[in-house]
Amino acid sequence: MMGRTxxxxxxxxxxxxxxxxxxxxxxxxxxxxxxxxxxxxxxILFAGSKGFIGMELQAIREIVARHRHRPGAMLPILHEIQxxxxxxxxxxxxxxxxxxxxxxxxxxxxxxxxxxxxxxxPGRSIIQVCRGEACQAKGGxxxxxxxxxxxxxxxxxxxxxxxxxxxxxxxxGNCACSPSVRVGDEVHGxxxxxxxxxxxxxxxASSGVGP
Amino acid sequence: MTVKVYVxxxxxxxxxxxxxxxxxxxxxxxxxxxxxxxxxxxxRGMFWLEPLVEVETSTGRIxxxxxKPSDVASLFAxxxxxxxxxxxxxxxxxxxxxxxxxxxxxxxxxxxxxxxxMEEYAAxxxxxxxxxxxxxxxxxxVAVVKESGLRGRGGAAFPTGIKWQTVLDTPADQxxxxxxxxxxxxxxxxxxxxxxxxxxxxxEGMIIAxxxxxxxxxxxxxRSEYPRCWTTLNEAIRRCEAAGWLGKNVAGSNHAFHxxxxxxxxxxxxGEETALLESLEGKRGEVRAKPPLPAHVGLFGKPTIVNNVIxxxxxxxxxxxxxKFYADFGQGRSRGTLTLQLSGNIQRPGLIEKAFGLTLHELxxxxxxxxxSGRPLRAVQAxxxxxxxxxxxxxxxxxxxxxxxxxxxxxxxxxxVAFDDTVDMRRMARxxxxxxxxxxxxxxxxxxxxxxxxxxxxDRIAQGxxxxxxxxxxxxxxxxxxxxxxxxxxxxxxxxxxxxxQHFPEDFER
Numbered sequence: 184m185m186g187r188t189x190x191x192x193x194x195x196x197x198x199x200x201x202x203x204x205x206x207x208x209x210x211x212x213x214x215x216x217x218x219x220x221x222x223x224x225x226x227i228l229f230a231g232s233k234g235f236i237g238m239e240l241q242a243i244r245e246i247v248a249r250h251r252h253r254p255g256a257m258l259p260i261l262h263e264i265q266x267x268x269x270x271x272x273x274x275x276x277x278x279x280x281x282x283x284x285x286x287x288x289x290x291x292x293x294x295x296x297x298x299x300x301x302x303x304x305p306g307r308s309i310i311q312v313c314r315g316e317a318c319q320a321k322g323g324x325x326x327x328x329x330x331x332x333x334x335x336x337x338x339x340x341x342x343x344x345x346x347x348x349x350x351x352x353x354x355x356g357n358c359a360c361s362p363s364v365r366v367g368d369e370v371h372g373x374x375x376x377x378x379x380x381x382x383x384x385x386x387x388a389s390s391g392v393g394p
Numbered sequence: 395m396t397v398k399v400y401v402x403x404x405x406x407x408x409x410x411x412x413x414x415x416x417x418x419x420x421x422x423x424x425x426x427x428x429x430x431x432x433x434x435x436x437x438r439g440m441f442w443l444e445p446l447v448e449v450e451t452s453t454g455r456i457x458x459x460x461x462k463p464s465d466v467a468s469l470f471a472x473x474x475x476x477x478x479x480x481x482x483x484x485x486x487x488x489x490x491x492x493x494x495x496x497x498x499x500x501x502x503x504x505x506x507x508x509x510x511x512m513e514e515y516a517a518x519x520x521x522x523x524x525x526x527x528x529x530x531x532x533x534x535x536v537a538v539v540k541e542s543g544l545r546g547r548g549g550a551a552f553p554t555g556i557k558w559q560t561v562l563d564t565p566a567d568q569x570x571x572x573x574x575x576x577x578x579x580x581x582x583x584x585x586x587x588x589x590x591x592x593x594x595x596x597x598e599g600m601i602i603a604x605x606x607x608x609x610x611x612x613x614x615x616x617r618s619e620y621p622r623c624w625t626t627l628n629e630a631i632r633r634c635e636a637a638g639w640l641g642k643n644v645a646g647s648n649h650a651f652h653x654x655x656x657x658x659x660x661x662x663x664x665g666e667e668t669a670l671l672e673s674l675e676g677k678r679g680e681v682r683a684k685p686p687l688p689a690h691v692g693l694f695g696k697p698t699i700v701n702n703v704i705x706x707x708x709x710x711x712x713x714x715x716x717x718k719f720y721a722d723f724g725q726g727r728s729r730g731t732l733t734l735q736l737s738g739n740i741q742r743p744g745l746i747e748k749a750f751g752l753t754l755h756e757l758x759x760x761x762x763x764x765x766x767s768g769r770p771l772r773a774v775q776a777x778x779x780x781x782x783x784x785x786x787x788x789x790x791x792x793x794x795x796x797x798x799x800x801x802x803x804x805x806x807x808x809x810x811v812a813f814d815d816t817v818d819m820r821r822m823a824r825x826x827x828x829x830x831x832x833x834x835x836x837x838x839x840x841x842x843x844x845x846x847x848x849x850x851x852x853d854r855i856a857q858g859x860x861x862x863x864x865x866x867x868x869x870x871x872x873x874x875x876x877x878x879x880x881x882x883x884x885x886x887x888x889x890x891x892x893x894x895x896q897h898f899p900e901d902f903e904r
Contacts, residue, residue, distance in 0.1 A: 262657055359441035
């Protein structure tokens, strides 16, 4: 579950950016709840955009249709869309809002509340470094510094070759063998700088990018 | 004859190579033509010995550890399948003092059985609590939980029986059982170990809770940082449904109970019960003002029991053995056992289930063996990121809710993180506030703004800017957060800060 890198919505929706979406919303449509559902076709939001691809939209619609009748369907929907596409494309918002009978602002509010949900595509591997106290007690801060320095990026950023996105995480429950790192769904314990570099190399190799 | 070899599938064991060890054993046995069955059990919780390999012999289970893949060839050469001598041989697992001196009640099966084996679960006492509950009236079930003295193990230590009674007494067309499996506190992993090592036990506890209060639907709100639990729990639920333990007619009792796992999304505050309910409803995880209590107005506005994993997983034992059996462990108002999780800079980190009353000193030195670095311990943080830092002079403290509270500390979910004398307590105090700023739900001002301002004030102290004035300001800010916040996040973030200031003032003078 929660595989991160199978498909990326961006390949299909590359020119539908969040900026585009929000500049559309800025004209006031988003603020009017009475208006919700009125825009049945997200294409209206992206009028003039050549990024709209029907196939991805269909996949999102199917996911939404499968979950919409479950109580509290929002998080399961968001998780599955992100699992399939790697992130939550702007096109998903209106579909979810309409299906769950909430405003698009509410959907956006939920997406931005949770650390897991991303509105931009991540790198081919997501590496999380634990910042919890139990990791700090065993050199977690030094590992964090090494991770940033060796990848040349800060937390929440992606390397220029799109290979790795670095994220902080507050506890992986692996405290007894700290410091801990998660790559995809695999948790690694007692990670030092050398081990971290190995994990990065393995992640790059498995996603088809040389070291 | 088939020899059973146990290699844990627990996240931590796997994080340091258990999968590779299992594969190596399997390959070596295969090429030698030996009849070996590898069982992937949960962890025994002795993590400095992981990956811990156990072999079932005529004299019981013999342990070897920590085993690296490269040790496997020599284990076979030493005839470890018959318990042969080897440098890594630890003797009978149950005789290892760390384990032998524990009182494993909630964790009785964790590390012992194949987590998903229905046969082993039943053979080791599983479902006997539920069978008892099925023939009991709801009020009788609640009475047993009350008699046990069990208090919420998630951290708040609220009497479980009273919570259940409240839900039982609240009439409604629908009630819910919600398991809080959003174990976000750094230094805690008991919930994870139990869900990975004995998932049916949690499921059984939730069904019993449903029978006790008349709830027919349950949710396990699981944090997304626990991918193995997700897989294990979903498979366990599927098997329970197939076997008739879950569904429209639980074990032929004419009671329905449906259970589902829901995944969180990386938010610490969703471990707070009302934020958790909001999240389950599909909203931002913002805390609700209380009252109304979730027991009256909970999930989807209905009466709801929200209990932690360990609390619910302890319930089957209460029904099977009686409330008094459990209450006979512990001291004062802290009855039963506490599942302590020892981590950080400690030689022997692990899971220790003991009756309340053990002192911190005993825990840290007799079990933990002191620091991993060999340097003197300087402080421990108990109860997660919102828990106080406790200096060595307070290590005489007995692990007891009231004793901890008297000294301004808390046991919380039972996580104890050890630090040696290289720790910078100003940095830890700053981290507590930074963490709060990061994870605050933003609903109330003291928490949302106070945490950010707190980080700034500590940075000014660090730069030597009006140090005395800023220390007063920091104290004042802590006071405001403690008394003015809606929930424990803002209300308790001051604890690590104030305890650092109180016990380690020298770290703020540099």
